[in-house]
Amino acid sequence: MKTTKRIIISLLIVLLIATSVVGCSNKGATNSTANSGGQSTKSENAPDTITALLPPITPNFQKNLDQISKDFHEKYPNLTLKIEPASWEDMTQKLDVQVNAGTPPDIAFIGSDGIGKYADTGELLDISKIVTKEMVNDFDPIPLEYMKVGKGLYGFPAYMEPHNLGGNKQFLEEAGIDWRSVQKNGWTFDEFREAIKKGTIKNGNTTTRYGFVFACSGVAAVDYISIFANNAGMPSPFTKDLKYAYTSKNFLKLLEDTRLLIDDGSMPNNLSSVTAAMRWNMFLTGQTMITGKAMEVFEKTANDNNAKLEAKNPSAVQNSIKVDYVNLPVPTFFGNKNQTSVAVDGYVTFRGKKAPSEEHIKNVVKAAYFLASGKIAAETCADGFLPNVTKSGREASKDMQININPDNLALQNKLLQEAAPARPDIPIELSAKANKLMNEVIVPRFQALLSNEITPQQMYDDVKNAAIQAFGEDGIVKD
Template sequence: MKRKMRLITSVLALTMATSALTACGSDTKKDAANTPAPGKTADAGAKDTITALLPPVSPNFQKTFDQISKEFTEKYPNLTLKIEPASWEDVKQKLDTQVNAGSPPDIAFGGSETIPKYLQQGLLMDISDVITPEMSGDYDKTPLEYMKKGNALYGLPAYMEVHALGGNKEFLEKAGIDWKKIQQNGWTYDEFREAIKKGVVKEGDKTRYGFVFATKGVAAIDYLAIMAKNAGMPHKFTKDMKYAYTSKNYLGLLKDLRQLIDDGSMPKELSSVDAGKRWNMLLTGQTMVTGKGLAVFENSAKTNNAKIKANDGSAVKDSIPLDYIVLPAPTFQGAKASSSTVVDGYLTFRGKKDPTAEHKANVMKAAYFLSSGKVAATTNNDLFAAQITQSGKKEAANMKVDRNPDNIAAVENMLKNATPARSDIPTELEAKAIKLETEVIIPKLQAVLAGELKPEAMYEAVKAAAIQTFGADGVVKD
């Protein structure tokens, strides 16, 4: 009888142990599904450090770095997130230097359009094999597609926004411009040209311009690239992989952009205007319309307005109250609107040697932590950008956002015409296009804007370089 009881007790103990193990296994799977750990629980694994190079994504983003690192380690006690801050002007140079040395950070914030460039250098890390369905399912489909090349995934998106223009409401209305109509229906180049002429005001030796766009430094290519999408060239390559910037539309666009300077609507010194100066000119009343403009500018304007009202000396010098209005870019030569959509995010890199499976999974955890949930919700609210993850939307539900409803509607309207992602363009073609852009297009555009080169001469130079790069049959001929 005693032997029988011992046998029953042993069976019961084994059954309970098996049940406990099964329960633990279920909890582990559940935890893995609800955390950014691909197949691992938050406290599993050896100690590891993930490095990240991050610019001021939003006005307050860099102020939260210590808190972000702390909360990441609280979630993953064995992991450390080491963040290196950089300015917008410096981040590209720092990243390029590190990539060229073969020792990039694990994560760097950058535009999805730079993926071909870094992919060509062989140091981007495909994370498609470590991202879980729960994680990938957290993102809106479209922005996630921007981070792909073929079936490979090279990072996670932080936001999807439209490169728009921005205007001073008071100046627009004084010039008799129906900005609400423009927000909903857009405007052609001819309509835009006449409108910004009305915004030019001369007072003594001072001039308020109708339009200013940053064309120096990190913004050197933005002006041309954004406008080209609205000029019948939504991508650098057509669907049959012909380089698009040899089109007659490209020459027409160059002429139009130069014409705005010749009209006096834009400053002759436009080629020296960087992103900071462009924004200061709008804040100080030196221009009616500016570009490129993101939704965050409305928030930045409100913040500066509060400083002006408080008279505490912290506002931008000589700035005036600004009611910021979102405006679409004009369309050129009868082309359909194709809004320049920006998807920036956390690109994932590897060094010269393949990372261990565990380190790769840890980089994935960090990228997901930065681009979802509380971090994403806080950053995107600060940017006035839409949340693109379900976890971010949930966290943002109770966060207040003081945003002009007309601007919200304008952005939503532009997103309807957003330029779609093109993951089908071969990496080698995109890399060659970026090289052509860097070596030919940017310096030639600077010369056109400075009045040192005719648009026709730039067009011929780009055309010749394109034929040399892609071959006579690899470019658009129209």
């Protein structure tokens, strides 16, 4: 009997020890689960950290990063938003390195046109089944479509901004250009070509002011190609029946027209080395009548520099002049109608190589929505002269004063109404191939064209041959 009792007691002790070990093991697994990977059974209120890689979206955005993190933690006491700032120049490289290592941030601020590139890596996070109805209904439908590929939703838009050109009002009027008529009615390539000829000033053989300068150094060349292609009958790299569009004869004509502007002397012959910072400096110092790509925030930046000049503030751009900034539309080509190229940039969600826990995904969605809506959206759009794309952002900004020129605002609204539609129907694999072709073939050949090392026909032939290899004979436009 005593022996039986001893056996029973021994078994109970073993059972209690085993239970204790299992309990500790489970507790340890829950607490040590990585923020961005590994399945877990975390409770909804368990501590968690969400990481974000954010550039200077507007002039004052990065100054508020600490406050943004603090406000997020106050709203969600168990959550921490850890923000890594990046310059625009470093943003793509930093993100690519992290993605290639399989350790991307939970959220990164990028253009919607980059979603296809990263979706092909398998490291984007589809939040379409996690977002709430209230979140979705807060966004304007069109910009939200730009954050989709197929049926997947990969983040939230911060704004939808028309790509346009920027002009110096005084120089435009001196050249006899009716900029108000251009804002209202647009202009053709031929009209644009003649206008920038008039705006080009020479002193002997030296050009002291160019009619038009566009940043085309490095990946900035992508902007020139895509923005102008929109108004040349190619609003997307793919037609509606998913044929690659840049093998159209219109693409060849667009390349020929680009060479014309350089050969006219209206654009510098070193355009391939002009960076975004250089072209803006040229504009503020009176070396350019029209600049591109232009963004809405340029008006605010020009106004701020004007105020510094008036106050004799030494922080004004060196050798700059007073500039009354005018928004201008991109010209149309070959009888095509205007289809505005738009920048729909936003907070894109990543998952990394390991599958994140369900609770972590929910927390990432909370953070992305927090950044893209309400007060933060209102302040971001006000600082950048950008239109709000959320109801909550518009409500939060109703008492904010935005000193945008009424003529420029009217053009902004007009161009947004004429925006090219989003193309979530383009499969990820096609989008990835198009991105690769753009970066590996089109951009380097385009820069060779700008430097007069190859002809438009040679570039077109190279692009067409590469497109056939990528998409097949039946996968490209033939006209």
